[in-house]
Every structure is written in structure tokens, then in C-alpha cells.
Amino acid sequence: MAWDIPLSDRVKNLKPSPTLAVDAKAKALKAQGIDIINLSAGEPDFDTPEHIKEAAIKAIKEGFTKYTPVGGIAELKDAIISKMSRHYDLEYAPEQVLVSTGGKQGLYNIIQAIVSPGDEVIVPVPYWVSYPAIIELAGGVPVFLPSEAADNFAIDMDRLAGLVTSKTRAMILNSPSNPTGAVYDTDTLKAVAALAVEKGFYILTDDIYDEIRFDGKNPENPASVMPDAKDHVIVANGVSKTYAMTGWRIGYTAGPAPVIKAATKIQSQSTSNANSIAQKAAAAALSGPQDCVSSMVKAFRERRDYIVERLNSMEGVKCPVPGGAFYVFPDMSSFIGKNAGDKTLTGSLEIADYLLEEAKIACVPGIAFGDDRFIRFSYATDIKIIEEGMNRLQEALGRLK
Numbered sequence: 190m191a192w193d194i195p196l197s198d199r200v201k202n203l204k205p206s207p208t209l210a211v212d213a214k215a216k217a218l219k220a221q222g223i224d225i226i227n228l229s230a231g232e233p234d235f236d237t238p239e240h241i242k243e244a245a246i247k248a249i250k251e252g253f254t255k256y257t258p259v260g261g262i263a264e265l266k267d268a269i270i271s272k273m274s275r276h277y278d279l280e281y282a283p284e285q286v287l288v289s290t291g292g293k294q295g296l297y298n299i300i301q302a303i304v305s306p307g308d309e310v311i312v313p314v315p316y317w318v319s320y321p322a323i324i325e326l327a328g329g330v331p332v333f334l335p336s337e338a339a340d341n342f343a344i345d346m347d348r349l350a351g352l353v354t355s356k357t358r359a360m361i362l363n364s365p366s367n368p369t370g371a372v373y374d375t376d377t378l379k380a381v382a383a384l385a386v387e388k389g390f391y392i393l394t395d396d397i398y399d400e401i402r403f404d405g406k407n408p409e410n411p412a413s414v415m416p417d418a419k420d421h422v423i424v425a426n427g428v429s430k431t432y433a434m435t436g437w438r439i440g441y442t443a444g445p446a447p448v449i450k451a452a453t454k455i456q457s458q459s460t461s462n463a464n465s466i467a468q469k470a471a472a473a474a475l476s477g478p479q480d481c482v483s484s485m486v487k488a489f490r491e492r493r494d495y496i497v498e499r500l501n502s503m504e505g506v507k508c509p510v511p512g513g514a515f516y517v518f519p520d521m522s523s524f525i526g527k528n529a530g531d532k533t534l535t536g537s538l539e540i541a542d543y544l545l546e547e548a549k550i551a552c553v554p555g556i557a558f559g560d561d562r563f564i565r566f567s568y569a570t571d572i573k574i575i576e577e578g579m580n581r582l583q584e585a586l587g588r589l590k
Contacts, residue, residue, distance in 0.1 A: 370511020
């Protein structure tokens with residue numbers, strides 16, 4: 190029978206995205222009429238700004254609905270190049286830029302282009318859930334670099350240097366970080382860039398939250414703080430988070446021309462071009478008015494301040510202050526071993542299940558990000574929803590024995 194034909198080895202151990210799974214479960218419960226406070230999704234609650242939507246409507250009316258070049262339309266590439274110059278003081282040529290179907294595909298393309306079976310990619314912990322899977326799908330080996338909340342999840346350079354081997358092809362950086370919201374300082378970025386040049390590996394810097402930072406500074410990455418390292422740096426970004434365009438699915442990568450050419454070749458055999466209409470909208474987002482960004486960042490900061498204060502006021506909860514993005518990553522390890530009725534909470538997965546079932550709060554267990562002591566809450570939602578969520582959380586934690 191056809192269903193007896195085995196699946197590929199690469200998919201047998203592949204796990205679905207836990208963040209998307211939790212979000213889907215929360216939405217399913219909500220659809221059943223259950224009052225769920227969803228603090229799991231990494232998705233801004235704001236609507237896409239009007240001038241961006243108008244650009245898409247104009248593109249449809251003008252019939253811009255055909256295939257485009259695989260690597261992206263010239264208008265969008267120019268807007269990306271302008272953004273990289275404006276924010277990072279980095280100059281790129283069109284052949285050094287690839288537009289993809291979301292930031293995730295951009296990361297996937299790059300890893301496929303630079304990682305062969307057995308190659309190693311260093312991943313700081315906590316990490317975004319898809320990094321290890323993307324590496325493994327290329328036959329690579331994720332090598333994990335632990336960090337501590339007490340140090341605001343900073344990179345230990347001595348520890349990092351000790352992980353570099355002859356098999357190291359790349360290191361992934363994500364600043365501001367998902368799930369912690371941590372922002373790497375300039376000295377750290379310089380040190381990582383210098384190590385990459387010295388040891389000969391790439392830095393894949395995931396800058397998807399680059400403008401959502403709360404210190405008022407322009408975005409930074411290893412290439413912007415150490416221009417001599419630019420040939421070792423591949424930038425991944427997109428419009429999803431900054432412009433509330435998650436469903437539009439436009440991401441981009443910029444880096445050395447041979448790497449981008451290889452990634453473009455890979456994309457040509459998977460999706461070909463990204464959506465033509467969404468590309469026009471993304472060009473409008475990057476080149477149009479930017480006051481919408483500052484308004485969203487202001488709201489995120491107010492929400493951050495509120496949720497951090499509430500979490501740190503709860504007995505047994507320790508929450509570092511995020512420097513950017515829209516997540517908090519509180520340490521909940523003091524609740525591991527406690528009982529909820531006849532169930533013992535043995536880790537973050539059980540804590541998250543307890544909060545969903547008993548408090549009707551959706552969050553993501555820290556084990557999904559590589560650290561079982563934590564859970565992740567998203568504050569990309571209305572402040573009143575956050576307030577109700579924190580009220581429920583405090584009451585639910587207080588019931589544990």
C-alpha cells in the first residue's frame with residue numbers, strides 16, 4: 190500500500206514550530222467560545238499602515254500580478270539598499286540582495302547555501318525555535334552557546350571562542366532577540382565580528398526586530414560596527430514585525446554576492462519570486478513615511494514596562510528587562526516541582542499547559558527556545574489584555590502547592 194512507503198529521514202525527527210502550534214491551539218479554543226488570553230504569538234496587533242495597503246491596492250489595479258525576477262523587483266531592492274545605508278551605513282549592490290517569502294525563507298536559503306552535511310553552526314541559547322531545525326534540514330549540526338538571565342543573556346566570548354572548530358561555518362545572532370528581547374551591545378558585536386574574521390566563518394545576523402528597540406539608538410549589527418567584517422556578515426531582515434505585515438510574507442537577505450547568488454539559485458527551485466503585490470507594499474513600507482514605526486515602538490515600550498513590573502511583583506517570578514522586540518522571558522524555575530491538583534509541574538511545558546488549561550492564558554514554554562527554566566509571553570497585544578493576563582497569571586501561580 191502507498192502509505193507503507195517511508196517518509197524521508199530528514200523529516201522523521203523534524204518538529205513543528207512550537208510557537209505556531211501554541212498559537213493555533215489558543216485560537217482553536219477561542220473559536221469554541223473559551224475566553225483565552227493569547228500571549229503566545231509573535232505578531233504585532235496593529236493593522237498594516239494605510240499607505241502600505243494603498244500601494245498593494247494600486248499594484249492590483251495596475252495589473253502587477255505576474256511573475257517577477259526571482260531575487261525581487263528593482264524597486265524593492267532599491268528600498269532595501271536605502272534602508273541598509275540609512276540605518277547601518279552599509280552599502281550594497283542589487284546583486285547582494287535577495288527578496289524572499291518571509292524572513293524565515295531568507296534564513297533557510299542562506300543556511301542551505303553555506304552549510305554542508307556535518308558543518309557546524311553556533312546558536313546562542315535561548316534561540317528562536319526554527320534555527321536548529323533550519324540547520325538540521327541542511328545536514329548541519331547546531332552547536333549551542335548557553336547564556337544567563339543574570340547577565341542579560343550576554344554572549345560569553347571565551348565560551349564562544351571555545352566552540353569554534355574547523356567545522357564551524359556560521360554563527361547566528363538575533364538582536365533584539367526572540368525570545369528574550371535582549372540587545373547585544375556594540376562591544377559584543379565587534380568582538381563577534383573580529384572572531385569571525387580571525388577564524389573564517391559567517392555571521393548570519395537576524396535583524397528582524399532591529400527597529401523595535403527602546404534605547405533610542407539606530408539598529409546595529411556586526412557589519413555596521415566593524416565594516417572590515419562585512420564580507421563575513423549576512424543580514425536577514427523583513428517587514429513583518431516593524432510594519433505589522435506578518436501575513437504579507439516579505440523578507441530579505443543582504444550579504445556577499447556569491448552567497449546571495451547561491452541562495453537565489455536555491456529559491457529559484459523552491460518558490461521562485463515572492464508575491465508580486467506584497468513586494469510593492471514592502472517597497473512602500475521601507476521608503477514611505479516612518480512615523481508608524483515610532484508609534485508602534487512607543488506602544489511596545491509602554492507595554493513592556495507594565496508587564497515587566499507586574500511579573501517582577503509576583504512571588505517566585507524573575508523577569509529581565511528586554512531592550513527590544515515584544516517579548517518577555519521570565520524565569521519560572523521556582524514553580525518546577527510544585528503541584529497543580531494531582532499534577533506535578535516538571536518543566537516549562539507543564540507550566541504552559543497548566544496556564545492554558547487552568548488560567549486560560551496561552552504562552553510558549555521555554556524548552557522550545559532551549560531553556561526549560563523560562564516561559565515566553567508576547568506583549569504584542571492591547572494593554573488591557575496584558576493586564577487581564579497578568580491578573581490571571583498571578584492568581585494561577587498562587588494556587589500552586
